Amino acid sequence: MSTYDDGHRELRELLGSYASGHLPETEADRVRAHLDGCADCRAELDELRAVVRALGSVDVSSFTDPAPVPPGLGDGVRRAVAQARADHDADELGRRRAAADERRRRSRLRLVGAAAAVVVALGVGGAVGRATAPEPPQPPLEAISMEVGADQQVTVESADLVAHTWGVELRIVADGFAEGQTFQAAFRTDDGELVPAGEFIGVGPAPMTCFLQSAALRQDVTQVVVTGPGGRTVLSSDL
Numbered sequence: 001m002s003t004y005d006d007g008h009r010e011l012r013e014l015l016g017s018y019a020s021g022h023l024p025e026t027e028a029d030r031v032r033a034h035l036d037g038c039a040d041c042r043a044e045l046d047e048l049r050a051v052v053r054a055l056g057s058v059d060v061s062s063f064t065d066p067a068p069v070p071p072g073l074g075d076g077v078r079r080a081v082a083q084a085r086a087d088h089d090a091d092e093l094g095r096r097r098a099a100a101d102e103r104r105r106r107s108r109l110r111l112v113g114a115a116a117a118v119v120v121a122l123g124v125g126g127a128v129g130r131a132t133a134p135e136p137p138q139p140p141l142e143a144i145s146m147e148v149g150a151d152q153q154v155t156v157e158s159a160d161l162v163a164h165t166w167g168v169e170l171r172i173v174a175d176g177f178a179e180g181q182t183f184q185a186a187f188r189t190d191d192g193e194l195v196p197a198g199e200f201i202g203v204g205p206a207p208m209t210c211f212l213q214s215a216a217l218r219q220d221v222t223q224v225v226v227t228g229p230g231g232r233t234v235l236s237s238d239l
């Protein structure tokens, strides 16, 4: 916390007494010096002077010396100061919330705009050349051929590996995975370990695209296997 803040806080406590003329002259000088450089305190002082006028119909400017004041004025001023400070803090909170709301609203608008651009891109019938939405960067794909297990009805349209820095990914476009059944993908590493690459549920004859990611690195894997019900091998590829 800076000394400015400390001084501000301390001097702000004195504003009530200053406004009501209760402050010894040395303190009043410090307050006046601070007021020169602190718009917040000047604003608060204006409010306090209004409060003091309302409380006692006192002409604050007539207080050059500590003067007799109506009993209870000090407490009233302290309460008024506390209230003014609470109001000020509440206002500040309100302003911050409004600003945050505005930021959220703008980012929602940007999202809606981006979504609209995507819809427009899709709406032109997949004419990628006319798409206005930025395309995500495509990682290099390594096409692999997958062997379909005996008695399996799966047809593979494409299978690719993606060598991420964090692990290897299998991307397959295929159909014929038995509907409602669970399938597991895994990579075998060169030390024989089988590293899981996630699961998916078959959707029958409808073509499906799966991105199956593992924590094994591309250079360490020697095989990829997709198994189905009963642990049977549905797809495999030696890498």
Ligand SMILES: [Zn+2]
Pocket: 008, 009, 011, 012, 034, 038, 040, 041
């Ligand atoms: Zn101040």
